[in-house]
Amino acid sequence: MVEEATSSLSRSVAQGLRSLSGREPELIPQARLSGPMPWVIAIMVALTVIAAAAGLALSNTARSASDELSGGITVQVIEANPAERDRQARAAVERLKRVPGVIDAHVVSQDEIEQLIEPWLGARAGDDAEIPVPALIDARLRESVNGENLGALRRSVREVAPSARIDAQSAWLTPVFGAIDSLRWLAVALVLLLAFALGAAVVLAVRNAFGTNRDTIEIVHLLGGTDTQVARIFQRSVGFDAVGGGTVGLVLGLIVVLFFGRRFSDLGAGLVGGGALQWYDWALLALVPLAGVVLAMVTARITVQRALRRML
Amino acid sequence: MHTATDGEIVQFDNVGLRYGADREVLSDVSFTLFPGSFYFLTGASGAGKTSLLRLLYLAQRPSRGMIRMFGTDAITLPRDRLPGFRRRLGVVFQDFRLVQHLSAFDNVALPLRVAGVAERELAKPVADMLDWVGLADRTHARPAQLSGGEQQRVAIARAVIGRPELLVADEPTGNVDPDMAVKLLRLFEALNRLGTTVVVATHDVHLLKKVPDSLIMRLDKGRLPDPTGVLRYPPRPAAFPRGGGEL
Ligand SMILES: Nc1ncnc2c1ncn2[C@@H]1O[C@H](COP(=O)(O)OP(=O)(O)O)[C@@H](O)[C@H]1O
Numbered sequence: 001m002v003e004e005a006t007s008s009l010s011r012s013v014a015q016g017l018r019s020l021s022g023r024e025p026e027l028i029p030q031a032r033l034s035g036p037m038p039w040v041i042a043i044m045v046a047l048t049v050i051a052a053a054a055g056l057a058l059s060n061t062a063r064s065a066s067d068e069l070s071g072g073i074t075v076q077v078i079e080a081n082p083a084e085r086d087r088q089a090r091a092a093v094e095r096l097k098r099v100p101g102v103i104d105a106h107v108v109s110q111d112e113i114e115q116l117i118e119p120w121l122g123a124r125a126g127d128d129a130e131i132p133v134p135a136l137i138d139a140r141l142r143e144s145v146n147g148e149n150l151g152a153l154r155r156s157v158r159e160v161a162p163s164a165r166i167d168a169q170s171a172w173l174t175p176v177f178g179a180i181d182s183l184r185w186l187a188v189a190l191v192l193l194l195a196f197a198l199g200a201a202v203v204l205a206v207r208n209a210f211g212t213n214r215d216t217i218e219i220v221h222l223l224g225g226t227d228t229q230v231a232r233i234f235q236r237s238v239g240f241d242a243v244g245g246g247t248v249g250l251v252l253g254l255i256v257v258l259f260f261g262r263r264f265s266d267l268g269a270g271l272v273g274g275g276a277l278q279w280y281d282w283a284l285l286a287l288v289p290l291a292g293v294v295l296a297m298v299t300a301r302i303t304v305q306r307a308l309r310r311m312l
Numbered sequence: 313m314h315t316a317t318d319g320e321i322v323q324f325d326n327v328g329l330r331y332g333a334d335r336e337v338l339s340d341v342s343f344t345l346f347p348g349s350f351y352f353l354t355g356a357s358g359a360g361k362t363s364l365l366r367l368l369y370l371a372q373r374p375s376r377g378m379i380r381m382f383g384t385d386a387i388t389l390p391r392d393r394l395p396g397f398r399r400r401l402g403v404v405f406q407d408f409r410l411v412q413h414l415s416a417f418d419n420v421a422l423p424l425r426v427a428g429v430a431e432r433e434l435a436k437p438v439a440d441m442l443d444w445v446g447l448a449d450r451t452h453a454r455p456a457q458l459s460g461g462e463q464q465r466v467a468i469a470r471a472v473i474g475r476p477e478l479l480v481a482d483e484p485t486g487n488v489d490p491d492m493a494v495k496l497l498r499l500f501e502a503l504n505r506l507g508t509t510v511v512v513a514t515h516d517v518h519l520l521k522k523v524p525d526s527l528i529m530r531l532d533k534g535r536l537p538d539p540t541g542v543l544r545y546p547p548r549p550a551a552f553p554r555g556g557g558e559l
């Protein structure tokens with residue numbers, strides 16, 4: 001059953017491509033896009049490509065960010081006395097380095113901290129600050145942080161540094177991941193809806209093409225054309241519409257994706273420039289018009305065969 | 313002419329045809345067409361001429377009865393053998409059925425291309441045929457650029473280009489002036505002398521006299537009143553009332 005369907009599918013695609021290649025002698029010389037349908041297909045392909053690219057980029061960004069953050073922990077030593085603060089920070093680093101599974105732990109330098117908080121607090125006059133700034137320790141675990149290992153670390157570090165506060169870095173971003181995740185689902189839903197609409201547009205385009213080709217089909221049929229000959233005429237006509245519309249749509253979609261990629265990489269988010277879309281993502285995007293063409297070929301074949309059977 | 317030993321090219325036996333659930337438009341139609349003969353199918357408009365021809369050129373199966381063509385039962389013929397049979401026929405459709413976006417040349421070349429004739433072998437016959445029907449200078453014109461009569465001549469050229477065994481023409485002179493009508497009939501006769509069996513449907517009585525050796529089938533409300541189905545010209549008065557412009 002499935003084998004039959006796939007073999008019939010590959011046959012109709014092969015036949016469609018052969019008829020497009022123009023190596024077969026042409027019964028009906030014609031090669032032009034007809035009507036508004038190629039444009040509808042182009043727009044649907046472009047929208048589907050854009051939505052799919054957005055979904056893939058979001059998904060990749062979320063994954064790489066969470067990979068980066070999943071093993072990270074931040075230790076703050078909140079202590080008003082600078083000498084005691086430095087002592088506890090050093091002790092905490094020493095303790096962390098001895099814990100198995102911790103691959104890195106270092107005190108974030110005072111300069112870095114000042115850079116980090118400068119936008120909020122302004123440039124500080126000197127060391128005698130009115131606002132005490134906590135010492136910060138950046139540490140990294142081999143595994144991702146969970147409640148268990150975080151709890152063990154907390155107990156261990158507090159023994160030597162009672163003023164330390166330990167948090168998983170991913171905890172800060174949980175709401176962001178939540179938002180990205182719902183955006184990702186939105187993209188999936190959009191892609192599904194658009195793919196459905198693209199399919200409908202393709203089927204409509206085929207019906208439309210059948211309407212304009214109907215007379216020719218009937219004439220060739222009555223002049224002794226075989227079903228294969230007749231189907232080829234029609235598949236070629238549909239193929240030009242689908243390939244033309246699909247190509248234009250893919251190009252439009254990619255232009256938009258690349259444009260936004262540039263804008264986001266300018267922002268430093270690295271949506272495309274930072275490699276958020278891998279080669280297999282691009283391949284997936286190219287599959288969108290290809291799927292449209294395959295659907296067009298198969299629909300064309302089914303439509304023309306049904307009509308021929310009714311014609312005797 | 314023919315004898316019984318020639319065998320028949322077409323044989324209808326008690327054929328009936330109805331479209332959908334309507335009354336029959338053809339009833340108890342029985343006749344035999346012999347190879348090499350020239351037939352006129354006459355009858356008033358609506359008598360069923362086009363319907364009968366559609367059965368002949370295998371565009372339609374009858375609702376009942378038996379049809380044999382080229383010595384084979386055409387009713388039980390499997391679908392994949394029909395194209396082979398259709399290629400032995402030449403058809404002039406009442407509404408021409410030219411491919412609108414093809415030139416006169418490509419329309420006439422179509423049956424040859426369908427039959428797989430190589431491009432370099434079809435250029436001359438197609439040009440000759442267009443010349444014969446007086447359209448040598450209209451080779452590249454599309455149907456929309458041609459007059460009704462010119463389109464009809466393209467349709468005829470397309471029907472005869474493949475030297476069919478059976479030529480079926482539905483009102484082929486309906487859109488041409490009397491001179492051209494006679495000229496086209498001469499073309500059919502020439503083809504007939506080469507061995508093609510010709511069936512011409514027409515409601516134009518004057519045409520019948522133009523082909524002396526022709527045989528006449530007269531349809532009346534979907535029936536062939538003459539028991540043998542086929543009459544010889546000139547017909548008996550009963551079957552062919554004088555002064556009747558419409559048959
Ligand atoms: N496709 C069709 N569907 C229904 N009725 C039809 C169809 N074609 C012809 N008829 C009817 O069949 C009858 C014979 O028509 P036709 O064969 O065209 O006659 P003629 O060619 O002699 O004028 C007419 O009554 C016509 O209305």
Ligand SMILES: [Mg+2]
Binds near residue numbers: 406
């Ligand atoms: Mg008619």
